[in-house]
Amino acid sequence: MPSAPFVDPLLIRLAVALAIGLLVGLERGWQARTGEEGARVAGVRTYAITGLLGGVCGGLVPLTSPSVLGFGMLGFTLVFGAFHWRMAQETRNYSATGVVAGVLTFALGAYAALGVIQVAIAGAVALTILLALKQPLHSWVRKLTWEEVRAGLVLLAMSFLFLPILPNHPIDPWGAINPTEIWVLAIIIAALSFVGYGAVRLLGERSGIILVALAGGLSSSTAVTVTLARLSKGKDTGAPVLAGGILLAATVMLARVFLVAAALNRDLLIPLAVPFGAAALVFLGAAGFLLLRPRPAGPGTALTLTNPLELGVSLKLAGFIAITMLLAKLIVGQFGDAGLYLLAATSGLADVDALTLSLARMSETSLAVHTAAIGIAIAVTTNTISKAVMAAILGAPRLAGIVGSVSLGALAAGALAHAHF
Structure with a gap:
């Protein structure tokens, strides 16, 4: 009998990291669906790439050094934050939610490559739910005494x-x-x-x-x-x-x-x-x-x-x-x-x-x-x-x-x- 094809575990982990980015990006893209193409900092593709980037940086840690992940996250945060700062100057919208969501997507992608996959998926689902509940949560907070x-x-x-x-x-x-x-x-x-x-x-x-x-x-x-x-x-x-x-x-x-x-x-x-x-x-x-x-x-x-x-x-x-x-x-x-x-x-x-x-x-x-x-x-x-x-x-x-x-x-x-x- 022919043996079953071997699938590298790292490939599965990178696929999970990409899926995490797609999940978060789907919610972010839907929220900004009425905006013009190129007018927003990050959409479905950007968040998907962010999750995959985090997974790649995490996958390189066993082969190189943990500093690869640290410098990778630092560089991503600086670039992503700079684009959001520039957009905030133009739109006068100073919400940090997008930046935090991007950094967390990167971190969850890295954790999918290094840690427990189920935990990374659970974190991504929780993040997406919180992002999607923006209006209900804000409405609830406004009603609190x-x-x-x-x-x-x-x-x-x-x-x-x-x-x-x-x-x-x-x-x-x-x-x-x-x-x-x-x-x-x-x-x-x-x-x-x-x-x-x-x-x-x-x-x-x-x-x-x-x-x-x-x-x-x-x-x-x-x-x-x-x-x-x-x-x-x-x-x-x-x-x-x-x-x-x-x-x-x-x-x-x-x-x-x-x-x-x-x-x-x-x-x-x-x-x-x-x-x-x-x-x-x-x-x-x-x-x-x-x-x-x-x-x-x-x-x-x-x-x-x-x-x-x-x-x-x-x-x-x-x-x-x-x-x-x-x-x-x-x-x-x-x-x-x-x-x-x-x-x-x-x-x-x-x-x-x-x-x-x-x-x-x-x-x-x-x-x-x-x-x-x-x-x-x-x-x-x-x-x-x-x-x-x-x-x-x-x-x-x-x-x-x-x-x-x-x-x-x-x-x-x-x-x-x-x-x-």
């Missing part, structure tokens, strides 16, 4: 500046307070507040709230309650839709807790299915009515967006959760197994996931399934009540009334279902 920029910076600082330096171990004698875990809770609450603000502004009131409720309910329905209740403050007319979001998040929370518990121990499936199902139907029915019903138009019905990141509220809620965790730990140490239900009640004030995981696992070995189911139900009950209280404290009176009454109805439905079935 200083409060939104500041909120984003604060959230980034919380996540990447302060979080890494916090100790990731308990710092109290009872082993209850972990600074990293508490700070992560604060970040989640703040992030949901920021995402909720952005979703409502970009998608509109109804769609944004539904998105926040569904996504937030998977991680923290308490944070969703805080976020949406805060949005309703001083704007009573928007309360029904926001209340619908809170109730939808509560529905997601019930489904999440039920699925987690049943996944860990199938014996919990039946004891939890009936009361949780009844409560979820009440929450979901009320949420659907509030979110999907036609809303009368008129002055004062639009939702007013204020601070996109209420850092004080996030930190206070995280602190409250830390105190609750400490109290729960002390109760267990004082009362032992007899304090299980009291632990469930206190833990549920802030979070139901930790207790659900603990009791579901314990029910496989040392804890009766019935006892575990009651403990989980108590935690969900106190969590539901605590969110209604938060809605009353942080939200508009109308929202507090809706959330409180529906929550009581859901709890009553769950209790009746448990008693009769």
Whole structure:
């Protein structure tokens, strides 16, 4: 059999470098498609040649010296920059985007010859997308307010500046307070507040709230309650839709807790299915009515967006959760197994996931399934009540009334279902 033709790997790399230049040049040429021939510094051919030039300089490095690539990039940058400077003098357009794009195309072509081809291709795609999104990005930046920029910076600082330096171990004698875990809770609450603000502004009131409720309910329905209740403050007319979001998040929370518990121990499936199902139907029915019903138009019905990141509220809620965790730990140490239900009640004030995981696992070995189911139900009950209280404290009176009454109805439905079935 004849052997397969040999293809030099360098030839493949140079072809990739040329393709990178063509990709970037296609976008650059399309942007300047209305200009006269020869009136622009660089188009499809120039960028394609630039990518190939970078690939050739990179390919010469193993044969000569790295200085070939350095001098090649320096010479290209000087020549390319000089032509752009001359064009800027004539057109009074002093944007440096074209120069940076040209230099980066050269660098990506060189990297395609020397490094990982997939990385070079990914860089070229990212560069082309950024260049193509000029108008949408500029329009988005013009619409940003200083409060939104500041909120984003604060959230980034919380996540990447302060979080890494916090100790990731308990710092109290009872082993209850972990600074990293508490700070992560604060970040989640703040992030949901920021995402909720952005979703409502970009998608509109109804769609944004539904998105926040569904996504937030998977991680923290308490944070969703805080976020949406805060949005309703001083704007009573928007309360029904926001209340619908809170109730939808509560529905997601019930489904999440039920699925987690049943996944860990199938014996919990039946004891939890009936009361949780009844409560979820009440929450979901009320949420659907509030979110999907036609809303009368008129002055004062639009939702007013204020601070996109209420850092004080996030930190206070995280602190409250830390105190609750400490109290729960002390109760267990004082009362032992007899304090299980009291632990469930206190833990549920802030979070139901930790207790659900603990009791579901314990029910496989040392804890009766019935006892575990009651403990989980108590935690969900106190969590539901605590969110209604938060809605009353942080939200508009109308929202507090809706959330409180529906929550009581859901709890009553769950209790009746448990008693009769």
